[in-house]
Amino acid sequence: MTTPFTVIIPARYASHRFPGKPLASLLGWPMIHHVCRRAEESGAARILVATDHREIAHACREEGREVVMTRHDHPSGTDRLAEVAERLGLDDDQIVVNLQGDEPLMPGRLVRQVALDLAAHRDAGIATLATLCHSLDEVRSPHAVKVVRDRQGYALYFSRAPIPWDRDGFSGAAGAARSPGQWLRHLGLYAYRAGFLRRYPALEAAPPEGLEALEQLRALWHGVRIHVGLAHQVPGPGVDTPQDLAQVEQLLAEQGPPA
Template identity: 50%
Template structure:
């Protein structure tokens, strides 16, 4: 397990699909409190909730986490995490995990895993996780982000398109997944070195990033490496819609 890593939870109030999302209740508590509990159950030595809305920070009262009111103009959670790093003056080699505020079902073990993966990869500024895709529907779903890696587990590309494309198998039928290749679903949990984020924010958005609406492609575009670990557990559902709230509550009940 990585030692001395931080967890920052970026939580924005103004979600276009689900306004006030972090404050919506799951099992009788605001979602943000469940996310903080997941972070606190990991091996981190500090949890910071970063939001542009005081109501979200107030909802974290009494939890073992600090809070920081951040700017409203951030375009991504990554930018919000970077503001926290700068304000707190963390050293350049500090490992920081970005646990998004709409992930109340993220196992603490995966937070530890992504931090450890980055700590063990000095050649990478960033690490993330993936899990095998078992259903052909998921491979062709543009809401499911796919990732392909090299032999050492470093990302080659992320895409909303089905990757890799099995030429021979998919020419005939797309009713099932070919067994000769592994398909990976990207899990939106990131670890960075604090100094790496300074470089990241200095880069302009990359054309591939804009096309796919995937901010991690900026890293590959500028020649940096992302290590992709295979998740030791399958995370529960993130929350993007009201229906997802019910799915998250059901997952929590089954996970107890």
């Protein structure tokens, strides 16, 4: 039995570090086109680009993509998805995957994996994925978000700090820290039930959310369960700055040109 799901790709023009990022050229195509291709590879029943900018909308419509124009003042991509879910009248149980518009190397199989993971865990409002850390530098980096799960795979906490803290290894009392493979790095790929998305903008922000700059902490603070699956593969890097383009373009070239 198949589980239909919708992919919504939030694509904001006014990025502080990289304005116009969704339109950046990769192999001669706007980056948003590559992201849409990853969504298509997932087997999603419906794919929408949610944007606040006419140029992004035009580029998507030229390729036959479905576009929803949204407000420009959303504080997060989740708020943008919430507007789309409300405007489209999605059923509460409809599964919506948030695929960021700067992830042209996110494998379609992971997009599908996170959607099916949420479908398999009826008591979860959100599902997401994680991979094993590969170095202690990654464990310690504030740019790599770590997650600790319970025995059933539900998130206990997300942090930019190296959690769990290796008391003896990190203090130097017992020599080198343990293998980095004992830490989980969170991937910014989420599946939501549409009913939760509609509730999200009205939820009070969580105190640790502002400190960590991690919006998923709001869901945990309000008692929403988040299931964290182990990703079937490690995705390529996203595009945060103009300097990331060359590396991502080379990796895309190795995969072959977009169809």
